[in-house]
Amino acid sequence: MTKTLVVVESPAKAKTIEKYLGPDFTVRASFGHVRDLPKSQLAIDVEHDFAMTYEVPDEKAKHVAELRRVRKAVDEVVLATDYDREGEAIAFHVAEVLGLDPAAAKRVTFTEITKDAILEAFRSPRALDRRLFDAQEARRALDRLVGYKLSPVLWRKVKPGLSAGRVQSVAVRLIVEREREIRAFVPAEYWSVDVRLTPDATEEPFLARLAVVPEGKLAASPDKKGVVLGDAAAAEEHASRLRGAAYRVLAVEKKERKRSPAPPFTTSTLQQEASRKLGYGARKTMQIAQRLYEGVDIPGEGTVGLITYMRTDSVNIAETALAEIGGVVRSEFGPAYCLDEPRRYKTRSRNAQEAHEAIRPTSAKRTPAAVASSLDRDQLRLYELIWKRTVATQMADARFNQVGVDIEADAAGTTYGLRATGQTILFDGFIRAYTEGRDDDADEDAENRLPDLADGDALRMLDVLPEQHFTQPPPRYTEATLVKALEELGIGRPSTYASIMGTIVARDYVRLEDRRFFANDVAEIVTDGLVKHFPEVVDTGFTARMEEELDQVAEGELAGVTVLNDFWGPFSGDLERAEDKWERYLEELDEECPKCLEEGRTPPGRLQQRLGKYGFFIGCSRFSAEDGGCKYIRNLDGEERPEPELLDELCPECGKQLKRIFGRFGPFTGCSGYPDCRYVKKEPPKDLGVACPQCTEGKIVEKRTRFGLFYGCDRYPDCDFAVNNRSEED
Numbered sequence: 001m002t003k004t005l006v007v008v009e010s011p012a013k014a015k016t017i018e019k020y021l022g023p024d025f026t027v028r029a030s031f032g033h034v035r036d037l038p039k040s041q042l043a044i045d046v047e048h049d050f051a052m053t054y055e056v057p058d059e060k061a062k063h064v065a066e067l068r069r070v071r072k073a074v075d076e077v078v079l080a081t082d083y084d085r086e087g088e089a090i091a092f093h094v095a096e097v098l099g100l101d102p103a104a105a106k107r108v109t110f111t112e113i114t115k116d117a118i119l120e121a122f123r124s125p126r127a128l129d130r131r132l133f134d135a136q137e138a139r140r141a142l143d144r145l146v147g148y149k150l151s152p153v154l155w156r157k158v159k160p161g162l163s164a165g166r167v168q169s170v171a172v173r174l175i176v177e178r179e180r181e182i183r184a185f186v187p188a189e190y191w192s193v194d195v196r197l198t199p200d201a202t203e204e205p206f207l208a209r210l211a212v213v214p215e216g217k218l219a220a221s222p223d224k225k226g227v228v229l230g231d232a233a234a235a236e237e238h239a240s241r242l243r244g245a246a247y248r249v250l251a252v253e254k255k256e257r258k259r260s261p262a263p264p265f266t267t268s269t270l271q272q273e274a275s276r277k278l279g280y281g282a283r284k285t286m287q288i289a290q291r292l293y294e295g296v297d298i299p300g301e302g303t304v305g306l307i308t309y310m311r312t313d314s315v316n317i318a319e320t321a322l323a324e325i326g327g328v329v330r331s332e333f334g335p336a337y338c339l340d341e342p343r344r345y346k347t348r349s350r351n352a353q354e355a356h357e358a359i360r361p362t363s364a365k366r367t368p369a370a371v372a373s374s375l376d377r378d379q380l381r382l383y384e385l386i387w388k389r390t391v392a393t394q395m396a397d398a399r400f401n402q403v404g405v406d407i408e409a410d411a412a413g414t415t416y417g418l419r420a421t422g423q424t425i426l427f428d429g430f431i432r433a434y435t436e437g438r439d440d441d442a443d444e445d446a447e448n449r450l451p452d453l454a455d456g457d458a459l460r461m462l463d464v465l466p467e468q469h470f471t472q473p474p475p476r477y478t479e480a481t482l483v484k485a486l487e488e489l490g491i492g493r494p495s496t497y498a499s500i501m502g503t504i505v506a507r508d509y510v511r512l513e514d515r516r517f518f519a520n521d522v523a524e525i526v527t528d529g530l531v532k533h534f535p536e537v538v539d540t541g542f543t544a545r546m547e548e549e550l551d552q553v554a555e556g557e558l559a560g561v562t563v564l565n566d567f568w569g570p571f572s573g574d575l576e577r578a579e580d581k582w583e584r585y586l587e588e589l590d591e592e593c594p595k596c597l598e599e600g601r602t603p604p605g606r607l608q609q610r611l612g613k614y615g616f617f618i619g620c621s622r623f624s625a626e627d628g629g630c631k632y633i634r635n636l637d638g639e640e641r642p643e644p645e646l647l648d649e650l651c652p653e654c655g656k657q658l659k660r661i662f663g664r665f666g667p668f669t670g671c672s673g674y675p676d677c678r679y680v681k682k683e684p685p686k687d688l689g690v691a692c693p694q695c696t697e698g699k700i701v702e703k704r705t706r707f708g709l710f711y712g713c714d715r716y717p718d719c720d721f722a723v724n725n726r727s728e729e730d
Helices: 011-021 058-071 085-097 115-123 130-157 168-184 232-242 267-278 282-294 319-333 368-374 377-392 479-489 494-506 521-533 540-554 560-581 594-599
Strands: 004-008 025-029 076-079 189-199 206-213 246-259 296-298 302-304 398-411 414-427 458-470 510-513 516-519 587-592 606-612 615-620 645-650 657-663 666-671 686-691 699-705 708-713
Touching: 004 011, 004 058, 011 025, 011 115, 011 282, 011 302, 025 058, 058 085, 076 085, 085 130, 130 521, 130 540, 130 560, 168 479, 168 494, 168 516, 168 521, 168 540, 189 232, 206 232, 232 398, 232 414, 232 458, 246 414, 267 282, 267 377, 267 479, 267 494, 282 377, 282 494, 296 368, 319 377, 368 377, 479 494, 479 540, 494 510, 521 560, 521 606, 521 615, 540 560, 587 594
Parallel strands: 004 025, 004 076
Antiparallel strands: 189 206, 189 458, 206 414, 246 398, 246 458, 296 302, 398 414, 510 516, 587 606, 606 615, 645 657, 657 666, 686 699, 699 708
16 A cells, blocks of 8 residues: 655646555646635634635536545545745645644655655655745735725726736736836937048047047937937037047946856746846746756656746855856856856845745756757747856856947037947856847946047047937736836735736736737726825835735745734725726716717717726717617717628528627627627738748638737648738838
């Protein structure tokens, strides 16, 4: 008889671990949480210390039955769920459904699925940590209270189908506020003047930028301190003088600059870099990372976890791993790239997600090339990103020779100052393996070579180049920059960011176009309502403080029920007031309805701006049957919306007529039985007549989704080529 049952979350993880433990252990998966709050009710008793009522969901019943069956045939149970708060909560629930005393249950944790790590963990099991469970349960209760109490308010006051969330609503607010910044932004014109120069005796052209005019130092842009060239006339006044000026080098400053590698990956930085460099969404990144963590079949090794635990805020690397990485640097890149002592990073997070290591390869010796045959394309790309980032942390600094040249221009007695800067790489160091991506800024390490110049050298002017610029609005959030903003503000946990972004897109609060978040109309209405009636729920400072308090619960410094009581009191009061004071969005316009006037309704209806299923629209105040049933509708841009058109075609799912509808993303064909039937007819994609550059067999077609327009191969999923923009050649 098998002596020990080990419970983990996933079957892939179970398969890998069972191989290491041997015949005295049987490993089974819980398939995630085995218990949850019922969907049909709040299930939190706010009058009795927020007691929570759990149930085994129908879809988990067979998994629980299997665990109970195996439990009867073993002597003991070890709970080996993930090494974080959620893993601790799953372990508690598994213990209770199996009839174990949580206080006496055995718990094993590890941050990498390798033979040594697993065997070491099982040599020293611990007790379940009630503090971590309490912190996770308090978070679950907070999210449930906000979602189940606030969402119905949105259904009644805005429109059905919306949801609110403690972190989700703050993320939407950030996107809405950025959208409004962009909308309110007024670009300011300014000009720069560059001069192409060359040493008098040779032909080695370089650019110098005008930095000082007779009136003073030039500002880099209108929002910076200094003189601004605000129009073409101002720029040309100086440019014309510079065309006849004499140039000489005033001073040459040379210094060596070093740059160190970025820390190893945390959950947040992995999501950001995978978005920047690979184009992966946060959800996709975490799904691939989960698979790499749980185990992949490697020829000659069997099933092995390739990376350490992927939900972590820590940038620490184990000492044994540091030594191994140093050896890999020596063998792969040579002694010049090695460090005398390992480089160690300090974790900034106060409570580093209860995981003590960064995301790294379980063995740096498994190079991407060595495992390439065992991974699919997406897995290999993410593993390579993790491997390179990790190895780079233990490589020598990159060294640059940075040069700054101050130049004087004498224009018939009027003196101007110019500045030229450049740098060259003296030693590439860690850059040979990896450089961190950037969101919207130019690469500061890009090379810009200057000729060898000395103080007093005469220069010859080749051309004067005035250039017009306009100040730019702040960029819209990408998944990477939104994750970065949430983390910097202390909102939510990196492990939750993927689900947050998935939810706000699925609920139509925002849409993704060219990998940027755009706020939909409903997001603005909901955000304004929440700011007015539930200010704390969408306040970034309040949400961050809640995260700190949950950390205190995890550390045993604060009781979970205290956190819930402090939140529920003000929140329940806001709920009562919102029911009376939150008015549905409606903006009266100073215009009579043209359709009412045409059809002779007396008095004619007034036009109103309202919020509908597809965003803002303008309609008649007499739209109800009691007021005449006027169906006049137009878009905000003045274009009238055609009435839905019934077609001589039946829905293949329910048999009702199909109709042509004009939605936010253009016309489409759907079932007239909506919302009972949600059938939408798939239109054949537009063939661009271009061969797929990836597989060469398929054709590139135009595809339109709720996330925007993109172009992909018609052989999908056999070929996953996709781009957001058509090439210039097309």
